[in-house]
Amino acid sequence: MRSIRAAAVGAVTMSLALAATACGGGSSSGSGSNDSPKTLTYWASNQGASISVDKKVLQPELDKFERRTGIKVKLEVVPWSDLLNRILTATTSGQGPDVLNIGNTWSASLQATGALQPWDAKNFGKIGGRDRFVDSALGSTGAEGKDPAAVPLYSMAYALYYNKKIFADAGIGKPPATWDELVADGRKIKAKGKSVLGAEGANVSENIHHVFVFAKQHGADFFTADGKPDFTNPKVVEAIKAYVDLMAKDKVIPTGDAEYAQNQSVSDFAKGKQAMLLWQTAASNLKSQGMSEDDYGVAPVPVRSGTPGTGAQTNSMVAGINIAVFRNSHNLDGAAKFVKFMTSDEEQKILNKAYTTIPPVKAALQDPAFSDPATVVLKQTLATSAAALPQVAAESQFETAVGTAVKELFADAAAGRAVTTDSVKAELEKAQQQMPAA
Amino acid sequence: MTTTALKEPVRETSPGAAREPRPRTGRIRRIGLPYLLLLPALLLELLVHLVPMVIGIVMSFKELTQFYIRDWGTAPWSGLGNYKVSVDFDAPVGEALLHSFFVTVGFTLLSVALCWLIGTAAAIYMQDTFRGRGLLRALFLVPYALPVYTAVITWVFMFQHDNGLVNHVLHDQLHLTDRPSFWLIGDNSFYALLTVSVWKGWPFAFLIVMAGLQNIPKELYEAAALDGAGIWQQVRRITLPSLRPVNQVLVLVLFLWTFNDFNTPYVLFGKAAPESADLISVHIYQASFVTWNFGTGSAMSVLLLLFLLVVTGVYLLFTSRGRRAADA
Numbered sequence A: 001m002r003s004i005r006a007a008a009v010g011a012v013t014m015s016l017a018l019a020a021t022a023c024g025g026g027s028s029s030g031s032g033s034n035d036s037p038k039t040l041t042y043w044a045s046n047q048g049a050s051i052s053v054d055k056k057v058l059q060p061e062l063d064k065f066e067r068r069t070g071i072k073v074k075l076e077v078v079p080w081s082d083l084l085n086r087i088l089t090a091t092t093s094g095q096g097p098d099v100l101n102i103g104n105t106w107s108a109s110l111q112a113t114g115a116l117q118p119w120d121a122k123n124f125g126k127i128g129g130r131d132r133f134v135d136s137a138l139g140s141t142g143a144e145g146k147d148p149a150a151v152p153l154y155s156m157a158y159a160l161y162y163n164k165k166i167f168a169d170a171g172i173g174k175p176p177a178t179w180d181e182l183v184a185d186g187r188k189i190k191a192k193g194k195s196v197l198g199a200e201g202a203n204v205s206e207n208i209h210h211v212f213v214f215a216k217q218h219g220a221d222f223f224t225a226d227g228k229p230d231f232t233n234p235k236v237v238e239a240i241k242a243y244v245d246l247m248a249k250d251k252v253i254p255t256g257d258a259e260y261a262q263n264q265s266v267s268d269f270a271k272g273k274q275a276m277l278l279w280q281t282a283a284s285n286l287k288s289q290g291m292s293e294d295d296y297g298v299a300p301v302p303v304r305s306g307t308p309g310t311g312a313q314t315n316s317m318v319a320g321i322n323i324a325v326f327r328n329s330h331n332l333d334g335a336a337k338f339v340k341f342m343t344s345d346e347e348q349k350i351l352n353k354a355y356t357t358i359p360p361v362k363a364a365l366q367d368p369a370f371s372d373p374a375t376v377v378l379k380q381t382l383a384t385s386a387a388a389l390p391q392v393a394a395e396s397q398f399e400t401a402v403g404t405a406v407k408e409l410f411a412d413a414a415a416g417r418a419v420t421t422d423s424v425k426a427e428l429e430k431a432q433q434q435m436p437a438a
Numbered sequence B: 001m002t003t004t005a006l007k008e009p010v011r012e013t014s015p016g017a018a019r020e021p022r023p024r025t026g027r028i029r030r031i032g033l034p035y036l037l038l039l040p041a042l043l044l045e046l047l048v049h050l051v052p053m054v055i056g057i058v059m060s061f062k063e064l065t066q067f068y069i070r071d072w073g074t075a076p077w078s079g080l081g082n083y084k085v086s087v088d089f090d091a092p093v094g095e096a097l098l099h100s101f102f103v104t105v106g107f108t109l110l111s112v113a114l115c116w117l118i119g120t121a122a123a124i125y126m127q128d129t130f131r132g133r134g135l136l137r138a139l140f141l142v143p144y145a146l147p148v149y150t151a152v153i154t155w156v157f158m159f160q161h162d163n164g165l166v167n168h169v170l171h172d173q174l175h176l177t178d179r180p181s182f183w184l185i186g187d188n189s190f191y192a193l194l195t196v197s198v199w200k201g202w203p204f205a206f207l208i209v210m211a212g213l214q215n216i217p218k219e220l221y222e223a224a225a226l227d228g229a230g231i232w233q234q235v236r237r238i239t240l241p242s243l244r245p246v247n248q249v250l251v252l253v254l255f256l257w258t259f260n261d262f263n264t265p266y267v268l269f270g271k272a273a274p275e276s277a278d279l280i281s282v283h284i285y286q287a288s289f290v291t292w293n294f295g296t297g298s299a300m301s302v303l304l305l306l307f308l309l310v311v312t313g314v315y316l317l318f319t320s321r322g323r324r325a326a327d328a
Helices: A002-021 A051-069 A080-093 A104-113 A121-126 A164-169 A179-191 A204-217 A234-248 A255-259 A264-270 A283-288 A332-342 A345-355 A373-384 A395-414 A421-434 B002-018 B022-059 B069-074 B081-087 B092-125 B133-140 B148-158 B165-173 B189-214 B218-226 B231-260 B263-269 B280-290 B294-327
Strands: A039-045 A072-078 A099-103 A151-156 A158-163 A195-198 A274-280 A296-299 A319-325
Touching: A039 A051, A039 A080, A039 A332, A051 A072, A051 A332, A051 A345, A072 A080, A080 A099, A080 A104, A080 B069, A099 A104, A099 A332, A104 A319, A104 A395, A121 A332, A151 A345, A158 A164, A158 A373, A164 A179, A164 A296, A179 A195, A179 A234, A179 A274, A195 A264, A204 A234, A204 A395, A234 A255, A234 A395, A234 A421, A255 A395, A264 A274, A264 A283, A296 A373, A319 A332, A332 A345, A395 A421, A395 B280, A421 B092, B022 B294, B081 B092, B081 B294, B092 B189, B092 B231, B092 B280, B133 B189, B148 B165, B148 B189, B148 B263, B189 B231, B189 B263, B218 B231, B231 B294, B263 B280, B280 B294
Parallel strands: A039 A072, A039 A099, A195 A274
Antiparallel strands: A099 A319, A151 A319, A158 A274, A158 A296
């Protein structure tokens, strides 16, 4: 009797133990087909202020597509916090969408899994050719020398958003062009009782986007030329320390921001509590939070000295969203048609206007709608001073490992602990050790 | 105990019945029936629990990185490679796993102890009838009844540094801290996690102990009271010994649930848990989903499973031995 019960409890234990951790799944070597030519499933990323905003933007376009082709598109807007996991799960099980949006920095990592259909010359031909797209955007579609894993859909760049009224009250004439100027302006702003600069200290991806730019400005790279992680390189350490020092030493980022991960810094800015924000294409987000376009200005992200450009003058990552076709799709032809539709000049204008992003399609970029001062700053940045994040297979792991290290460093700074070259190096060492050995 | 009672008649009637040929089929039918009835459950159990478990164990012997997940049958076998990496405590991966393990053990012991203590104390207090008892009982069960996500996300808001309720009370109103504390990052996150875990877990202990208390005959207390035993003595000499079997199961279940809890830390801290609150379930999740190395993640899961099996086995051995001694 007892042994039976023990066995039962043992079985229950085993179930409990593995239920949380075991990830089932079936192998899926099958490739795509055209078995169901009348429907498509589309996973859109969350571009608008909320998922319902996205549905409102996208649904009319999907209806238009259905009228023209007779293909019904089932839309699911997937929040950013879930998107990569959902894609990974779909990859493992082979059950996924037909067409999906991916963050462009994931391109090389997802390319390595083989889950996405490569865009060779033939596939590019179906959507009007590779030449239609802007070069910088194509630079973030997969590892160099391989056929892209996705095509650019929306482009974005970082800019410095500043509150005009706070600047005027503090007697600051123009937005800072260098970090030293930003820190100096910060003193004037704090004297007026406002916080200076927002950050999302606990948001791993945001951290990566910023330290990537800081690394560029310090002449450092996270990966060696042959693709090996090189996080403890003294220049990388220096760059990351410089970024965290904006909170630890320069005190322009409030300590409270160390735990921000849900865009609270955007709200702080929109509510007029905070003078500056470094963000990618924030216009639609700020608008939805009730901030009028007249209340803020947009300037290039500061550099260490001089003006933005290439190399050490880089002041943004090439941010953006790519659209990809899932290799196991049961409607490959329909998927190609849909990608062609979404990247057509007409749709590019409509969608990028709605999201206040920049079209990565050359012809659409010429539209006068994309020539307001704010968009011009972003366009200029993308064209002249933005660099693509490392296009290596381990990019996603790098984002998590280093982004987490920066989060821990912000936590130290917030708790009043010293952030030293050694402590930064120690965190980065840990991050590097988590990277795949390959 | 009920199974014993059910089985007894079968064993008694069957030898006699087996002698005659006709009832033989009846006997087979009678013996087969329970198995037939169990079959659907057994199949589902296989499908839902055992198959994924076996797959998980198989995965732990493979080098299942991002290059193979699409067709993971083709992933190369890595033998004990994943296990070696996981238990090499001098190397970073093993060291981090060990750290996470110790954090989890400490967290689990504290959480289970507090859940049990609060739950038992509340259940004992609730034994006496008084006005509003039903209302309080219902109120106490609310944390248990709330969906985990809703409950924990509310705690996230309360633990916010700038606008959170916790800092408002501790710092702004009671002036207990020099400056507002961070609860969701840094060292305090351990206490934040413990608080939420105990808040979420004790109503279950309360419920189970309350049910156990109903089975203790009132006469025992009356007799003890006549003999001059105080409340504390009654609790120590009557209540706790009578609750022993209930407590044995309760503590085990609480231990397993807390040790494996994934939702609470995940909702509280997101994908990257602070070091001081790096529970093993989230750690394993991170080792597999975030670094895309499912082989190592599976190996860690299997190690966790073995550990829990050993703990459970030892626990059951000791408690049943104790009970046998008590029965004798």
